[in-house]
Amino acid sequence: MVQWSYQRIGDVVFSDGVLIVGASQAGAQLATSLRDLGALCPITLVGAEPHLPYQRPPLSKAFLSGKVSADEVLLRSASYYTERDIDVVTGQWIESIEVIGSGGTATSARGRTFAFDQLALTVGGTPRRLHVPGADLGNVFYLRDLPDAIALRDSISAADRVLIVGGGFIGLEAAAVANAMGKQVVVVEALDRLMARAMAPVVSDFYLDAHRRRGVCVMLGTDVVGMSGNGTVSSVELSDGSSLPTDLVLVGVGLAAHTELAEQLGIEVSGGGIVVDEQGRTSRTAVVSAGDCTTLRAAGGLRRIESVANAIAQARAAAATLAGVPGPPLAVPWFWSDQGDLKLQTAGLSAGFDDVVLRGNPESERFAALYYRHGELIAIDAINAPRDYMAVRKILESRGSVPREAAADSTLALKSFIRA
Ligand SMILES: Cc1cc2nc3c(=O)[nH]c(=O)nc-3n(C[C@H](O)[C@H](O)[C@H](O)COP(=O)(O)OP(=O)(O)OC[C@H]3O[C@@H](n4cnc5c(N)ncnc54)[C@H](O)[C@@H]3O)c2cc1C
Known part of the structure; x- marks a missing residue:
């Protein structure tokens, strides 16, 4: 059972639980994971948008083409949060945060104050603007x-x-x-x-x-x-x-992470994001962060990943950190992009590869590229090839590899290389 610590600083007893600023993929996951870990404290998920947390991926796919409605992109229904006693506060842009000890208060642009014992920043980012003459025209x-x-x-x-x-x-x-x-x-x-x-x-x-x-x-x-x-x-x-x-x-020229609140708190920001470690810890004890607003400091250096899978994995790790329990095992990064009938699925990170093996024929529009570094499989990009994608993701999760020759032979099933 998680022991939640409440703080007394001077005359103030903080019993306000966890405040999560940014109510989207990472924030909603963090709140859910905290409850899954047994946290009994109040959890407040505050976001600037007027909606409950929703999925962004359909916005450039099924929602844009009119195949799904706004209701269908919600991550969870209102009752899901109510049942878990997660207080979702919409339409509040947090513009300042004061930390006192490990707790503090956050104040919104509309003047509402939220007290907290522990703080999570899951504030995502905003599209980079194009600064050319005429860019402010309509349409x-x-x-x-x-x-x-x-x-x-x-x-x-x-x-x-x-x-x-x-x-x-x-x-x-x-x-x-x-x-x-x-x-x-x-x-x-x-x-x-x-x-x-x-x-x-x-x-x-x-x-x-x-x-x-x-x-x-x-x-x-x-x-x-x-x-x-x-x-x-x-x-x-x-x-x-x-x-x-x-x-x-x-x-569509990229994302600028929201780092303002972190900067206000003196938290390290680098590589365009709030620097976190693999447990979601920022440079300020008791403030965690997750999702598109972060830069991960890992063994290979600083890394920014903007994806649903990353937001979920980091939020789970950050929730474990707040709860004081060991985090989940490190997840293999994965990502997808649907461009019409071309379904791209990636697992692992191909950066730094020194060899690439094609499996299948690109002309058939159904193939995979498997990336190697020093002879070890590090990543896959699969196009309309979900079986190869899934097999390689599991191989990477099991810390396995696939010999180069086997990777190139599309008659060989990759799943045989998944380690027990
Ligand atoms: C069109 C589109 C398509 C995408 N397609 C894919 C895909 O196919 N596959 C994939 O893996 N990923 C995709 N992504 C990326 C994915 O949606 C993001 O990685 C994910 O949403 C990150 O979640 P997040 O919670 O970290 O940040 P965000 O989703 O950006 O959420 C941050 C939230 O914090 C709020 N906020 C920020 N500052 C404050 C503040 N000061 N006070 C209160 N609230 C604040 C924001 O309003 C926002 O709601 C896509 C993104 C977009 C936009």
Whole structure:
């Protein structure tokens, strides 16, 4: 049974339990994990958005294409939180936090104060803005939350031409949706390949060809230098001197983590996020953090991962830290991206690989890339190949590997390499 410590500092007895700032994937998981660990203290999950915590992945996929509704993207129903005695407070942007000992108070922009014994920051991030002339015109969209997705969805329906700035996951997922709706879609990417931050060149090249085959125009090595229009955007100027007419622009150029509260508390921020260790501890004792707002300090250095799986794993670890119990075993990172009918699933981290083995034929649009470092399997990117993905994820979790030759032989089932 978890022993919850309540603090007396001077005349103040903190009996306010855990305050989790940021009510989304990581925050909701942290609250749930605390209860699963047996915590009996009050748990308050406070978030700026007006909704209960919801899933963001559908916003660039099934929600954008109109296949699921806002209610269907909720992570949990209201009754789920009530039954677990988790107080979810929506619509409150926390703008200042004062820590006294290990407890303290947080105050929202609307003047509400929340006292706490222990604090978790699960504040995620906000889309990076494009700073070019005309970027503030109407019909220039970013995609992070439900209102963004609703506005973008309505605008795409009414548009003929859609221009997407950024060939990362969100941009390409939205491009696939708009393309399937019969729109003329252009993706403008500054780097020389797609999804360059997370994917190896072989996968980037495959996606470039696949999107082009489906009719999406992809321009690599090209910057957007300006936008023009009368109230709303009607054309985009590019670094090669050309300009493209468009009815709307979606900018997907990355995320800026919310680090303001951590900075206010003197907590270390580096690599664009709140620095945490594998237990979710920040540089300030008793303040934990999890999810997209963090930078993980691990054996290999600083690492930022923005994914659902990472938010869940870090939140579980942070909950264990608050509860004073050992954390769950380290999870193998995994991720997915649905770009139309192309289902990408990744496990492990391919950064630093020195060899890649293809399994299956990219032309069939069903294959996997297995990454090796010093002869050891470190990651997989599987495209429409869920069995290989699942087998490799389990192999990595069991700290196993697959000999190179076996990896290349698609008649051999990879699951035989999962260690008992
Ligand atoms: C369109 C889209 C598609 C995606 N697709 C995938 C996918 O296919 N696969 C995948 O693995 N991941 C995907 N992701 C990423 C995934 O959704 C994130 O990794 C995940 O949401 C991170 O959760 P989080 O709780 O850390 O942060 P967030 O979801 O950003 O939540 C942070 C919350 O904190 C709130 N907040 C911030 N500051 C304050 C404050 N001061 N006071 C109160 N509240 C505050 C914010 O309003 C927000 O609700 C996608 C993301 C987007 C936007």
